[in-house]
Amino acid sequence: MHANDDYLVFSTIFEELTGIQLNAYKRSQMERRLRSLSVKHKMPDMAMFGQAVKERPDLLRECKEKMTINVTSFFRNADRWETFVHLLQSHYKQHNQPLRIWSSACSSGEEAYTVAMLCKSNNLPLENQRLFASDLDESIIAKAKNGVYSFQTTPPFDQQLHSEYVSKKIDGFHVSNELKNRVSFSIIDLIHDDYPEQMDVIICRNVCIYFTEETKQVIFRKLSNALRQEGLLFVGSTEQIFHPHTYGLTAVAPFFYKKSI
Known part of the structure; x- marks a missing residue:
């Protein structure tokens, strides 16, 4: 002090x-x-x-x-998303039920829309045809819902997967209404608010690095409690959960953990 x-x-x-x-x-x-x-x-x-x-x-x-830390992009760390799809396909094949997915610190929405694209293109059904996405910042959630991204901050959408859901207009890249309808945005404070329950997948990337150790422990416990049995937690490239068993988690791939108890 x-x-x-x-x-x-x-x-x-x-x-x-x-x-x-x-x-x-x-x-x-x-x-x-x-x-x-x-x-x-x-x-x-x-x-x-x-x-x-x-x-x-x-x-x-x-x-x-x-x-608030609003650093994100579509398909950020592309190799991570390949692992994500592989693990998600395995999880869906095992449980054979529509998926409950939560992007828990979605910032301006690129991460959530990335997940929505990947689920649609890989025939992975979402519960009620939507995934959850949240952030603490009201203004950034408003931007996410709007789904318009500037040319300066967004890489070119030159892949077929991108062009199917994103169109280039005079003021930037516009996410299609179909894709926007596949994401339910809300405001959630990860420290104090209740979490969505019984999730198959929670994505919480590059957020906990900004918290104190005590706060991180609280959040990891809450994230684990929000997962279904064998649900997946996807963390950021600079993050690692030490002693994941403390939270009922097991490492299954770099940056991915599975709820084990």
């Missing part, structure tokens, strides 16, 4: 306004992000910035956008 800790003052104000506990995140990373934002608005003192956030909804919205 720092003397005269203005970041702690800001954190208290931010939690009162949003319910989000910044102490669940690694302080060095989150403080750096938010202090840069306060300096941008010519308020280098975080306590002062907290008072301004109380009075200005636009600043509060900007803070929420700054503290």
